[in-house]
Amino acid sequence: MYTNPYALGQYQRQPAGAYGVLNSAYGQGLVSSLPPEVAFLYDAILEEWEYSTAEQILSDCRQNLDKRLYTYAQLIVSHLEQNSQPSASEVEAYKLTVRKLFRKSPTPETFRKLAAETENVYLQQIALNAVQTLENAAVMGRLPGKFAKNIRILNPIEVILREQVSALIFGNTGSGKSSLASMLVSVLSRHLQKPVQVLVLDPHLNDWGCLPIVDEKVHIIRVLTLLVHELEARKANWRWQVRNLPKEQRQKDWPFLITIWDEIDDTLSFANSKAGQRLIEREGLMHPSDVLRVYGSQIRKFGGMLLGLNQSGNVEALGIDSKYRSNYIDIHLVESALMQAESLWKMETPERAFIEARRDGYPCVVRSRPAIHPTHGHYPLRQEGLAPAASPAPLLEPWGLSLTIEPVVFSGNIEEVFGGQIVGSKELALMLQGPKPSQALPQGAEQLEPDPWEEGTPGLPTLEEAFRQIKAGRSQTPPLKKSDICATWGGRNADKFAIYDEALQTYGQEWLKEFIADGKLTKPWQEIVELFGGIPYASKDKSSKNRSKFNQTKELVFGILHALGVEPEAASSKMPPANVIPLRRHPSA
CATH class of the missing domain: 1.10.220 (Annexin V; domain 1)
Structure with a gap:
């Protein structure tokens, strides 16, 4: 660098750029006008910028300039640090740091923090590009780069749409269990080519908006037995059709029943109490744990789905052993997901790292796979009162089965309950909107939405x-x-x-x-x-x-x-007496 650049008296150029930059960016009321030597100083520093570091330039200026001009030199260097394009070596070194962080802690928060540590807008953009890459990866359900190691990130909505089996949703209070169940109701009602009816069984009487709720435990047990009777009636109707109708005339044209059973543990505890046992014995009802096994695992074949919600993720404590577990999709949210991750994967595995990166937010595990939380996964930090990703209003018809009590319905317009901005991937937005009329699915179609992974991952089969x-x-x-x-x-x-x-x-x-x-x-x-x-x-x-x-x-x-209704080993449970509760009749032999 010039040892004394401002001493060259012959230099008369006064570039307007120097005045504009220093006045607008750094004047801040310190000076009202700039002397010619400052413009010369700006040109000298700019010429040396490509070949020297900021520290070297400031060291030269400190040795050769008076205090006033050295202050200007500091301002010029600060401006160039923020706005000039770094050298190729600096850019490569920064990209290397980004790649290391991708392997160590691939979260948007990590790269936002990295961007805040530099004032250079070019380097900041590299870090912010990494943030965008991660957010896009989350939307598509995948981790980018070498960190992913071909692991598959699931979306519970896609899994349930594809398989249409009952689901058990586990998570602590505030983990988004109810929000996820509501979103599933919205999605299913828009994809199924048949009427959909929904009933909520919730002993805590939470606000489910427009959905009808049975909250008293006595009535919940009665309704659960009613559901099993409905299942048996549909089986009888189908058996009659198989025996008496040609194949082309057989139809499972019943309404699709979605039952949301919240706080399963509370109902089971009451059923195991003396009062609950007396009720079950006196009225010939089924024990709720038996309903969970029988109804939850068989209703999918006869037009229905059970969504069970519980805080504890101990499946066996609910009475679901290995024989029945594969008939459910188990979804673990937040604390339950963290416990699942600890038991499934070692800390150095990419699956565990993916969950740990969301420890402060809303981690999710589905069928022993890392997953994206559909309603709260876009929040980096977990806190009370965060609004879930909204869903379009479901397309429902009133509950049609006879009940022993009038359900509770919270006041509120259905659009107010489910309306709002949809947050998440384009794929999820399309699922929430449902198929367009011109793309209506054939009746009875089960695979309603393809899994993105099944479109083919390079090097892997579908x-x-x-x-x-x-x-x-x-x-x-x-x-x-x-x-x-x-x-x-x-x-x-x-x-x-x-x-x-x-x-x-x-x-x-x-x-x-x-x-x-x-x-x-x-x-x-x-x-x-x-x-x-x-x-x-x-x-x-x-x-x-x-x-x-x-x-x-x-x-x-x-x-x-x-x-499939086939028992490999002799094992059958006696059904309760029929017609304990009035049923909607089906034509049968």
Whole structure:
């Protein structure tokens, strides 16, 4: 740098740019006009800027300039630091820092903090671009970059739309359980091509807006038995149609029943009390835990869904053992999600890191997979009173089954309850709006919205492609091992094994139907489990690791068989006496 740049008396240029910059950006009332030497100083610093660091320039100025001009030099350097484009090496070093943070802590808050640590607008933009990348990744349900390691981030709405099975939503107070249930009502009512009726069972009588509520525990137990009777009536109606009508005339044209059962533990506690036991015995009602197993797992085949809400995530405490668990989608929110993450993944795994990055916000785990919280996932910090992402008003008709009590309905227009701005991905917004009339789905269609992952991830098969490969590989002689099939997808690792398991979970019912005739299995269930999982029957292999894998596959197969109404082992529960509560009649033989 010039050792004494302002001493060159011959230099007469006074660039207007120097005056404008210093007056507008840094004058701030300190000076009303700038002397010519300041403009010369600005040009000298600008010329040296590309070759020297800010510290070197200020050191030279400190040694060669008086106090007044050194103050101007500080202002000029500060302005250039904020507004000039950094050197290529500085940019690369900053990008390296960004890449390290992507691997260590990939959250928008991390990169906003990084942007605030520099005053340079160019470097700030690099950090803010990382923020946008992460937010876009969250919208699409994926983590960017190497950190992701091909993990799949689920969206509960997409999973329930695809499978249309009952769901259990777990989470502490304020975790968004009710908000998620309301959003599901809105989405389902707009996608199902049939009338939808909703009833809420809530002993705490929370505000569910326009939805009818039964709040007294005595009546909740009675209504639960009513629902099982309705399920049996629909089964009888379908049985009559199968026996008496040609296939093209058979229709499951009942209204789609959505039952939201909030605070399940409270109802179960009352049912186990002396008063509850007397009520159940006196009126011949079903115990609520039996209803949870029977109704929740079977109603999907006969036009309905149960959404169970509970604070504790202990599924077995609700009476749902491994035989029934696969008939539900388990959704864990906030504290329950954090507990799930601790039990499922080690700290260094990308799945655990994804959940931990949302520890202060609204983490979510669905079917032992990291997920995006649909109603509160856009909030980085959790606090009371945050409004959920709004949903369009559901398309509902009044509840049609006879009840033992008049439901409570909170006042309020339906648009006020569900209206508002939709926050989230474009895919979620489309789901909330429902299909356009020209895109109406055929009656009876079950896969109402494709999962984005099933459109094909580079290097990975779709779930359907994976299932076809699994079936072909396991059916050949000799059958391919599970690890060999996964190896064709790029490696024998946990990610590929997860694809294998989920493909069977999603499409295994189609395969199992080949081994069913007249409602019974045509071959031993042990052989079917061995065929699905590629693990030999436990009696043939005493390895504890293989026994565990065999039992996991057995749980999956039994769950699918139960959904098909096939019992692999003799086990049946007696139904309560019929017609305890008046039912809407169906034509039957």
